[in-house]
Amino acid sequence: MDFPKVLRPGKAGVIKVKVETGNVAGPKSKTITIKSNDPAEPSKIVHITLLVKS
């Protein structure tokens, strides 16, 4: 996954999230854990949902 290593205060970056569907159809849910030096929340979780169609 492509993500910016350092963000200056006030700056924004983009994390590229790539999903590769397998060969099993149905609803899928994944989570992405972002770990940083944020003392309030050292790890943030992003939920990913998709529906794989056959």
Added chain:
Amino acid sequence: MTDRMKTRFLVPIFLTALMTGCSSGANEASTPPSAPSSPNANATASAAPNASPAAPNPLALLPQSPPGLPELKQEAQPQTKSGAKTKPAIAIQPVSSATAPRLSLPVSNIDFGSVRQGKSLVRNLVVKNTGRGDLNIESVAPS
């Protein structure tokens, strides 16, 4: 003259409403007798800055409270500020809030919708540093 007539009519109605109705209105009616005691509290509050002349304004803001309690609060606040140097748990918080980075996500959920089997999709997840220090993203890992 008509205004006085109105007040004469309004006052008995208000009093009957107090008699029949809410007890909180009766408490409000009891506050004017305590109001003459507030100049006495002002006198004690004006005398209190002689004891602590550093911050007379908080005492002036609380003239009706007993003068002993605000003095205790004023003593307690400098104690926590000076005590923060000795207690690390208190000292960490102002330092981190002043210079800490903050990772903020506009969304906490990405919906890719429906994807055909065997395909791959890429979505951009925006990450912003709303803190005051450099944000180091250590890892982004699926789980």
